[in-house]
Amino acid sequence: xxxxxxxxxxxPQSFCAAMKNAAVETLSAAGHGVVVTDLYAMxxxxxxxxxxxxxxxxxxxxxxxxxxxxxxxTGTLAADIAAEVEKLKAADLLLLxxxxxxxxxxxxxxxxxxxxxxxxxxxxxxxxxxxxxxxGKKASIGITLGARPHMFGPDAIHGELETMLRxxxxxxxxxxxxxxxxxxxxxxxxxxxxxxxxxxxxxxxNWLLSLQxxxxxxxxxxxxxxxxxxxxxxADQG
Amino acid sequence: xxxxxxxxxxxPQSFCAAMKNAAVETLSAAGHGVVVTDLYAMxxxxxxxxxxxxxxxxxxxxxxxxxxxxxxxTGTLAADIAAEVEKLKAADLLLLxxxxxxxxxxxxxxxxxxxxxxxxxxxxxxxxxxxxxxxGKKASIGITLGARPHMFGPDAIHGELETMLRxxxxxxxxxxxxxxxxxxxxxxxxxxxxxxxxxxxxxxxNWLLSLQxxxxxxxxxxxxxxxxxxxxxxADQG
Numbered sequence: 178x179x180x181x182x183x184x185x186x187x188x189p190q191s192f193c194a195a196m197k198n199a200a201v202e203t204l205s206a207a208g209h210g211v212v213v214t215d216l217y218a219m220x221x222x223x224x225x226x227x228x229x230x231x232x233x234x235x236x237x238x239x240x241x242x243x244x245x246x247x248x249x250x251t252g253t254l255a256a257d258i259a260a261e262v263e264k265l266k267a268a269d270l271l272l273l274x275x276x277x278x279x280x281x282x283x284x285x286x287x288x289x290x291x292x293x294x295x296x297x298x299x300x301x302x303x304x305x306x307x308x309x310x311x312x313g314k315k316a317s318i319g320i321t322l323g324a325r326p327h328m329f330g331p332d333a334i335h336g337e338l339e340t341m342l343r344x345x346x347x348x349x350x351x352x353x354x355x356x357x358x359x360x361x362x363x364x365x366x367x368x369x370x371x372x373x374x375x376x377x378x379x380x381x382x383n384w385l386l387s388l389q390x391x392x393x394x395x396x397x398x399x400x401x402x403x404x405x406x407x408x409x410x411x412a413d414q415g
Numbered sequence: 416x417x418x419x420x421x422x423x424x425x426x427p428q429s430f431c432a433a434m435k436n437a438a439v440e441t442l443s444a445a446g447h448g449v450v451v452t453d454l455y456a457m458x459x460x461x462x463x464x465x466x467x468x469x470x471x472x473x474x475x476x477x478x479x480x481x482x483x484x485x486x487x488x489t490g491t492l493a494a495d496i497a498a499e500v501e502k503l504k505a506a507d508l509l510l511l512x513x514x515x516x517x518x519x520x521x522x523x524x525x526x527x528x529x530x531x532x533x534x535x536x537x538x539x540x541x542x543x544x545x546x547x548x549x550x551g552k553k554a555s556i557g558i559t560l561g562a563r564p565h566m567f568g569p570d571a572i573h574g575e576l577e578t579m580l581r582x583x584x585x586x587x588x589x590x591x592x593x594x595x596x597x598x599x600x601x602x603x604x605x606x607x608x609x610x611x612x613x614x615x616x617x618x619x620x621n622w623l624l625s626l627q628x629x630x631x632x633x634x635x636x637x638x639x640x641x642x643x644x645x646x647x648x649x650a651d652q653g
Contacts, residue, residue: 187464188477223461223522226425239426240605280586281519284461284526291516306572327645334544334635334644341586344579348518367478397572406572407565 178389179210181268185275185286186321187217192366192374193321196381197274200319203382212264216285222257223288229255246297254295261293270315270388271355273345276366277322280341290349299353307398309354316355317388318345319381321366338362339394347396356393416627417448419506423513423524424559425455430604430612431559434619435512438557441620450502454523460495461526467493484535492533499531508553508626509593511583514604515560518579528587537591545636547592554593555626556583557619559604576600577632585634594631 182200186193197213204211214221227239231254234247248254254262265271275286282290294300299310329338339346342360350357361384363377403409420438424431435451442449452459465477469492472485486492492500503509513524520528532538537548567576577584580598588595599622601615641647 187479190476217462217464223526224455225516225521225523226455238428241425278463278529279525279532279590280582281525283463284522284529285463287517287519287525288461288522291522294517325644327643332646334637334640334646335586336581336635340578341582343574344518344582348573348579352517397574399572402572405565406563408570408572 178204178269179212179267180204180270180272181264182211182213182272182274183216183286183289184213185216185273185283185289187283189218191276191321192363192377193274193276195374195378196319196321196363199378199382200272200274200385203385207386212268214261214264214289216289221285221289223285223291225288225291229258229292231255242296242301245295246301249295249297258292258295261289262295262298265293265311266298268314270317271350272316273318273320275318275320277320280335282345294349294353303399305352305354305399306396307354307400309352312354314355315358315388315393316350317358317360317391318342318350319361319363319384321363323365323367325365326362346394351394351396357396358388358391358393416442416507417450417505418442418508418510419502420449420451420510420512421454421524421527422451423454423511423521423527425521427456429514429559430601430615431512431514433612433616434557434559434601437616437620438510438512438623441623445624450506452499452502452527454527459523459527461523461529463526463529467496467530469493480534480539483533484539487533487535496530496533499527500533500536503531503549504536506552508555509588510554511556511558513556513558515558518573520583532587532591541637543590543592543637544634545592545638547590550592552593553596553626553631554588555596555598556580556588557599557601557622559601561603561605563603564600584632589632589634595634596626596629596631 182197184197188194201211201213225241230244230248232251234244273286275282304310324335328334331337335341346357361381401409420435422435426432439449439451463479468482468486470486470489472482511524513520542548562573566572569575573579584595599619639647
């Protein structure tokens, strides 16, 4: 497998960075190709704007998705985006590595999503979910968070963690057609002992090595919806 | 009311910007104070980093939330953050205005959340949800999106829109203690006629004028959880 890790933590000594480093080591040792985008280290610009396009389909009015399509087709994407797109196209597995900020991705990673997951390449028209442009690839996330496991669940204070992550897991990774493998959660990271951290890193390494055999999460498929995207009658309804 | 609008759209001629302008006009005419942060216009930096702190509690290892607390207490926040914090403190109602990018906020707005909603001021320890640091304030969102209403709902292709927005509505606005008023959704915006847009703008103006009377969304409260944040037994269970 070619694994593409996109990492977003402002502290290079963080546990999240240690997980990223362990992933590079473990996956490489297992014979996989590994490419890393370290967004903070490269000072990635996360702001989707007109400056992302060297030639404009419509110079007077910016529709970001339409300009993405035009720039991708004509080879006029800003260089930093084009470089990330090439890494993404070469990947069999995309792994996002980040600390949970406000139950979602830090802005620098959200901006990588906004700018790199191009309309025209990763989705467009009826090309989304199982028909998305990145179908055939797999994706997952490895995240660090301060909360404890019991704070998530149907009756828990924050509800289901996977529901909080829906915009990323379903609305982004699955939207582009990637099979989403079950996430890895490193809980309570700022507060745990060195021994507990070592145990989490060991779990993480095992998780990484089991990824190829993991069953993807289940999400809606376009075949269950009609041309206008209304749900089709289910078989058990006649 | 003092209304603080945080707006994030890269195209000043967009319908989303027209909604923001209509909000300024309508709310001002109704006698409210209105302050706008236009993130693209001010080229807001959305990247949470060590550069946000003029003096470090720990110069060797960045724990972003701890440095936020230290910088807020000692008056050593970066100037762009400090200015936004003052606007936030003066607000009775925070209104986020943005186009839905990947079922969530554009990175430039996510970074405003990451950097401005300070630990120590807006949350910290057991100060979150109904005990959050911004309790007493209200908040809502007015968003534009390409999808149509029937694409959201329990059996719809994308599921519930409010569930996709949970990290923002519950995980951010309610997390800091603000009462979250029902959102305004402008659907299918890139594809509708000028007449339909005018109708949406009229609805939006009515929505703005009814905000003070709107009932907030219902979310978990800390009184329903024990000291360790496990759910308390419910009354009907004895």
